[in-house]
Amino acid sequence: xxxxxxFGLVTALATGLGAIxxxxxxxxxxxxxxxxxxLASGLMLGASFGLLxxxxxxxxxxxxxxxNLGVLFVLVAGKLLGDHELEFGAVRGEDARKMTLIVLVMTxxxxxxxxxxxxxxxxxxxxAIVITAAIAVHNIPEGLAISAVLRPxxxxxxxxxxxxxxxxxxxxxxxxxxxxxxxxxxxxxxYGIGFAAGAMVFMVLVELLPEAxxxxxxxxxxxxxxxxxxxxxxxxxxL
Amino acid sequence: xxxxxVVLVFATLAAFTAPLGILPLRSRTAVPPAWLGWANxxxxxxxxxxxxxxxxxxxxxxxxxxxxxxxxGIAYTHLSHRASGxxxxxxxxxxxVDPTYGYRILFVxxxxxxxxxxxxxxxxxxxxxxxxxxxxxxxxxNVPEAAVLGSVLRSSGLGPVRTAGxxxxxxxxQVLLAIVAFAIVPAVPGLLPWxxxxxxxxxTYLAFSELLPEAxxxxxxVSxxxxxxxxxxxxxxxxxxVR
Numbered sequence: 001x002x003x004x005x006x007f008g009l010v011t012a013l014a015t016g017l018g019a020i021x022x023x024x025x026x027x028x029x030x031x032x033x034x035x036x037x038x039l040a041s042g043l044m045l046g047a048s049f050g051l052l053x054x055x056x057x058x059x060x061x062x063x064x065x066x067x068n069l070g071v072l073f074v075l076v077a078g079k080l081l082g083d084h085e086l087e088f089g090a091v092r093g094e095d096a097r098k099m100t101l102i103v104l105v106m107t108x109x110x111x112x113x114x115x116x117x118x119x120x121x122x123x124x125x126x127x128a129i130v131i132t133a134a135i136a137v138h139n140i141p142e143g144l145a146i147s148a149v150l151r152p153x154x155x156x157x158x159x160x161x162x163x164x165x166x167x168x169x170x171x172x173x174x175x176x177x178x179x180x181x182x183x184x185x186x187x188x189x190x191y192g193i194g195f196a197a198g199a200m201v202f203m204v205l206v207e208l209l210p211e212a213x214x215x216x217x218x219x220x221x222x223x224x225x226x227x228x229x230x231x232x233x234x235x236x237x238x239l
Numbered sequence: 240x241x242x243x244x245v246v247l248v249f250a251t252l253a254a255f256t257a258p259l260g261i262l263p264l265r266s267r268t269a270v271p272p273a274w275l276g277w278a279n280x281x282x283x284x285x286x287x288x289x290x291x292x293x294x295x296x297x298x299x300x301x302x303x304x305x306x307x308x309x310x311x312g313i314a315y316t317h318l319s320h321r322a323s324g325x326x327x328x329x330x331x332x333x334x335x336v337d338p339t340y341g342y343r344i345l346f347v348x349x350x351x352x353x354x355x356x357x358x359x360x361x362x363x364x365x366x367x368x369x370x371x372x373x374x375x376x377x378x379x380x381n382v383p384e385a386a387v388l389g390s391v392l393r394s395s396g397l398g399p400v401r402t403a404g405x406x407x408x409x410x411x412x413q414v415l416l417a418i419v420a421f422a423i424v425p426a427v428p429g430l431l432p433w434x435x436x437x438x439x440x441x442x443t444y445l446a447f448s449e450l451l452p453e454a455x456x457x458x459x460x461v462s463x464x465x466x467x468x469x470x471x472x473x474x475x476x477x478x479x480x481v482r
């Protein structure tokens with residue numbers, strides 16, 4: 001039990017590594033925002049592909065229902081966040097809304113991942129270290145996606161790493177109960193997986209891409225999104 | 240019916256819906272821009288859904304070869320857009336009279352048609368009923384595409400019959416590529432993951448380089464995101480139902 005939690009914690013800490021490449025990004029020009037948005041979009045779409053393919057094995061309809069709930073979640077959360085005067089560190093207004101939303105969406109998506117870790121452990125603990133290592137590696141590009149949204153809007157590198165780790169904390173917290181009550185949780189898993197994928201895809205479509213197309217070249221954005229997506233899928237399918 | 244005939248019939252049907260897009264132009268009522276945006280979003284969703292289903296088959300079995308194929312598809316589409324100078328032009332301008340704009344639109348329609356044909360052929364390989372559904376989705380998508388093409392060509396002084404002919408001609412590569420993909424890909428050992436990957440790369444690149452940016456220009460992001468995700472989910476769900 002404690003072991004499952006600790007393994008989950010290691011995977012959460014790995015997410016913070018995704019912030020490192022952004023130590024070199026300082027410019028806050030709209031063009032940089034456009035291209036980092038495109039990068040985050042590709043990574044999130046690639047991650048959603050992996051989730052949907054996994055969810056389809058458990059139940060296609062349940063995954064799709066979950067995905068619809070995920071879309072609804074982003075719609076409602078985006079609307080509610082827009083109604084409040086938000087502050088994200090020293091950042092305010094529309095940027096702060098987008099930063100809060102990405103952390104929220106990625107945190108919610110980690111819930112499903114945490115359940116997946118827990119149920120995987122229940123299958124047998126001999127492969128525990130391999131599974132943990134694989135998920136830890138998967139988390140690094142997720143930290144990259146979060147930092148790609150936070151950093152060009154004025155967050156410090158420490159804040160990028162910190163929020164990346166926070167977004168992954170549901171993994172250890174949910175891995176343990178999922179391991180204990182595997183029957184209940186594995187029935188909920190396809191809904192959770194669908195929810196995570198739906199929320200990420202909709203976040204990309206409604207927040208990240210429209211903003212990217214306003215400031216960047218279409219062909220460059222398309223190139224960044226599609227290459228990041230394919231790389232992410234390859235990364236997840238082979239590791 | 241012989242499977243290859245099924246491919247021929249439905250790919251042809253998809254190409255020949257194009258003149259339907261020209262009909263509303265005769266009534267001289269303007270198409271509201273938001274409708275064009277939603278039509279683009281619908282097309283983007285269909286393309287992404289088809290790409291997802293094709294990727295699901297290929298990437299899980301041969302991730303490295305399929306991903307390499309996808310990168311090739313992205314590079315090919317990106318470079319052909321760049322080389323022909325259509326990389327960043329707006330394709331939905333209904334008021335444009337410059338003839339070179341018309342040619343560019345024709346070229347891009349042809350390029351889209353080729354990629355859609357590849358998708359139809361490969362979807363038919365997945366299963367015939369699913370391939371038919373993808374062909375029908377592409378047929379629906381060709382209508383608004385032809386509406387734009389048609390209005391551009393009409394405004395440069397072309398008659399309705401020739402406009403309809405050119406709209407079909409721009410899509411005819413689709414029929415050829417659907418049949419070629421269906422017949423040749425399974426016959427060449429080891430080609431399957433590469434071809435599937437190539438189609439996935441090309442389809443996603445087109446969705447993000449043209450369909451989505453043009454959609455966002457014409458309607459609010461929430462409605463565009465909803466139409467796109469529902470269309471994607473629709474194709475993915477159909478794959479689950481039609482085995």
